Amino acid sequence: MTTIAAGAKSKAEPRSRLTLSRLVRIFQRDKYLYLMVLLPLAYFIVFHYIPLYGITLAFKDFDISQGIMGSPWVGFKYFEEFFSNPYSWLVIRNTVVLRLWQLAIGFPAPIILALLLNELRTMRFKGIVQTSSYLPHFISLVVVSGMVISFLASDGPINNLIKSLGGQSVPFMQLPEYFAPIFTFSGIWQHAGWASVIYLAALTSINPELIEAAVIDGAGRWQRLLHITLPGIAPTVTIMFLLRIGQLLTVDYQMILLLYSPAIYEKADVLGTYIYRRGIIGADFSFATAVGLFQAVVGLVFIVGANWIAKRVGDTSLW
Amino acid sequence: MIDYDKTLSSRIFDKINIILLILVVVATLYPFYYITIVSLSNGNAVLRGEVSFWPVGLTLDSYKLVFQNPAVPISLRNSLVYTTLGTVINLGMTTLCAYPLARPRFSGRRLFTWVVTITMFFSGGLIPLYLLIMQLGLINNMWALLLPGAINVWNMFILRTSFQQIPEELYEAALIDGANDLQTLIRVALPLSKAVLATLLMFYAVAHWNDFFNALIFLNDRAKYPIQLIMRNIVILGRFEQTNELGGGSDFAVIEQTLKYATIMVSTIPILLVYPFVQKYFVRGVMIGAIKG
Numbered sequence: 001m002t003t004i005a006a007g008a009k010s011k012a013e014p015r016s017r018l019t020l021s022r023l024v025r026i027f028q029r030d031k032y033l034y035l036m037v038l039l040p041l042a043y044f045i046v047f048h049y050i051p052l053y054g055i056t057l058a059f060k061d062f063d064i065s066q067g068i069m070g071s072p073w074v075g076f077k078y079f080e081e082f083f084s085n086p087y088s089w090l091v092i093r094n095t096v097v098l099r100l101w102q103l104a105i106g107f108p109a110p111i112i113l114a115l116l117l118n119e120l121r122t123m124r125f126k127g128i129v130q131t132s133s134y135l136p137h138f139i140s141l142v143v144v145s146g147m148v149i150s151f152l153a154s155d156g157p158i159n160n161l162i163k164s165l166g167g168q169s170v171p172f173m174q175l176p177e178y179f180a181p182i183f184t185f186s187g188i189w190q191h192a193g194w195a196s197v198i199y200l201a202a203l204t205s206i207n208p209e210l211i212e213a214a215v216i217d218g219a220g221r222w223q224r225l226l227h228i229t230l231p232g233i234a235p236t237v238t239i240m241f242l243l244r245i246g247q248l249l250t251v252d253y254q255m256i257l258l259l260y261s262p263a264i265y266e267k268a269d270v271l272g273t274y275i276y277r278r279g280i281i282g283a284d285f286s287f288a289t290a291v292g293l294f295q296a297v298v299g300l301v302f303i304v305g306a307n308w309i310a311k312r313v314g315d316t317s318l319w
Numbered sequence: 320m321i322d323y324d325k326t327l328s329s330r331i332f333d334k335i336n337i338i339l340l341i342l343v344v345v346a347t348l349y350p351f352y353y354i355t356i357v358s359l360s361n362g363n364a365v366l367r368g369e370v371s372f373w374p375v376g377l378t379l380d381s382y383k384l385v386f387q388n389p390a391v392p393i394s395l396r397n398s399l400v401y402t403t404l405g406t407v408i409n410l411g412m413t414t415l416c417a418y419p420l421a422r423p424r425f426s427g428r429r430l431f432t433w434v435v436t437i438t439m440f441f442s443g444g445l446i447p448l449y450l451l452i453m454q455l456g457l458i459n460n461m462w463a464l465l466l467p468g469a470i471n472v473w474n475m476f477i478l479r480t481s482f483q484q485i486p487e488e489l490y491e492a493a494l495i496d497g498a499n500d501l502q503t504l505i506r507v508a509l510p511l512s513k514a515v516l517a518t519l520l521m522f523y524a525v526a527h528w529n530d531f532f533n534a535l536i537f538l539n540d541r542a543k544y545p546i547q548l549i550m551r552n553i554v555i556l557g558r559f560e561q562t563n564e565l566g567g568g569s570d571f572a573v574i575e576q577t578l579k580y581a582t583i584m585v586s587t588i589p590i591l592l593v594y595p596f597v598q599k600y601f602v603r604g605v606m607i608g609a610i611k612g
Contacts, residue, residue: 026426032500033419037431040416040470047451047467048438054447068450113343116336129340131598132347138590140529142547143583146554147350150579157353160368193347221329246440254532258555272445279446280536292444300441 058290071286078290088274088291095270098251101184103244109192111237114199115229119221130200133193145258148186149173173259176267183259183268187252198240199233206232238316246303249295271295351591358382358581362574380573381581390541390549391585397461398545402527405465409523410516412469413478418504420475421482422490439472452537463537464530464545471526474519481515482508517600525590546586554579 027034053068058078060071082088113133120126136144150156152172159169172178206229214224253272260268271291279288303318311317357365361376369375385391419425420432448467457463485508493503509516531547538544552558557575 030425030500033422033425034427036415036500036504037419037425037427040412041431041434043412043466043469044434044438047448047469048442051443051447051451052441054443054450057447057450067454116340119333119336120340121333125337125340129344131595132344134598135351135594136347138525138529138594139587140531140547140550142529142531142551142554143587146550146579146583147354149555150576151350155366155576157371164368189346193343220326221332257532258551275445276536280449285446285450289444289446292446296441296444303440 055289055293057286058293060286062285074286078287079294081287082291082294090266091269091271091274092249094267095249095251095272097267098180098183098270099248101180102187102251105184106188106192107241107244109188110195111199111233113192114196114203114233115225117196117200118203118229130193130196133196135193136190137194139190141252141255141258144186144190145255148182148259152182173261174263176264179260179264179268183251183256186259187255199236202233202236203229234314235316238310238314239318242303242306242310242318245306246299248302249298351587354580354583358577358584360577362577365576366574381577382585384573384578385581385585388553390544391546391582393542394544394546394549395585397543398528398547401461401464401530401545402524404461405527406520406524408465408469409471409474410520413471413475413519414504414509416470417475417478417482418500418508421479421508422500435472435475449536458537459539459543460537461543464527464533467533468526471523474522478512478515478519481512485511514600517597521593521597521600528589550582550586553582 057068057071059073059075060068061074061077062068063071066072117126117129120129152158154169154171158172163169170178172182210228210232211224214228219227249271251270251272253270253276256268256270256273257276260273272295275288275291275295278284278291282288307318353371356372356374357370358381359374359377359379360370361378362381364370364375416435420428420435422428425431452458452463452467457466489507489511490503493507498506529547530545531551534543534545534548535551538548
């Protein structure tokens, strides 16, 4: 084995100065790799980097005849318009509140599910639970929203149950105060199973000798959970948490778009839906770009900040 | 030595755990089951609240009415076209991107990795993309649904990891046999990454089939709508094409609810049918990406 490796090494080109002939030789040798990369590179430039340039629109008055480049600069006009409007703060607050619901309840759910699955002894049953709990992740948002709306409708099964127990029918989708729990729990229903995959992967990578040693030392299941299992998955949990922090101002607005109605905007309207209504429906392109830029910058600041803290406090970080 | 796993409290925990997880399974699957049985039931029975565990007055009338709406078959065909074409583009582009990034010899690797990674953390957002599509003249064109998401960076990294896990000796052997990089990709890398490719195929295809938002903002011609958008109109906005046919003489055998649920079933059956066969594959595929990525 070692001789093969040594042989391969001696065959490698000696490290020489970067001459033209050497460049040509490298290009000759790797030409197919360069050819392959051409299309993806064009894709990233057109569909990711040109839109990045489009951000300048936030500082311009968009004139459709002039295009983005020719439109006149207006500085922070649209940011001032956004921050001076009290409705903007309502939208920001709604976004953060929904995110916090998701962090508090939605984030632990897949971890708990993975830990419960890990304690199962019958592999067959474990497989059944996993297979069925992943399924909703692959169902469309329109279907999930349609289910939520019709199950909670005045003639839906939930209200039928309430009425048969002698209660009053509740117009859940019209009452703002119900929106956060409805949104959070439908999110858990759809994604917690699938999200548990990554924690199950982390659980299987825990060294079984550690567990055996703990059993020999007389550790019960609870002690093994506290001292081996949880520390074992802590790095994964940290990384997933950091990624969530970066999405503080990003909730699943496509789901909200399907679920909300003007009657509950006061709790359900978020930055994503606001950008959609002002930008796509209202064609207020510069304003909506400014809101989007604010959202992206805050996200970036939070993920960098959270990563910095994680680095100082523990030894797990994204980069 | 006491075996703690056989103590009373431990056995009680096992029982509670099994009950909890059975509840998880029921909570996950019952909504699908409920929709199925309501869509197959007589509307009157549904209105009287008799349908909870099995269909009452078994009938396919709701499904017949769904397909009498001409928008449904058209949109199903559109979705099939978008999904097939979109997934082919996705897999091709993802492979072209992942393979050079997996080859240590490729001198632009670091730079290109950066170009790709930056897009994960910062994007122009909705409006700049919308204006780009507008300027490319792709509004109301199906390519607006297929091109912008051609490469999902997460998926690309999963495939790159899979390419990297193939022993370097196999690549070397192919090169010694005189194969170029393109031939090595087709004859060595792709055949050895079948599980991951199947996973990505599933991810991409499901994403295309389920997409409604891109169609909502980029398409305005109803004849081009995918099934999800038609379903949104029927299920969420409650707009039917032929409301006059509802309950027309048939003693309300079909009501709004059974019609909505039948529509949901029609759009979801393809996924429900494919899911059991591919799910074993994709869990393994994701594990590869999750552990090594």
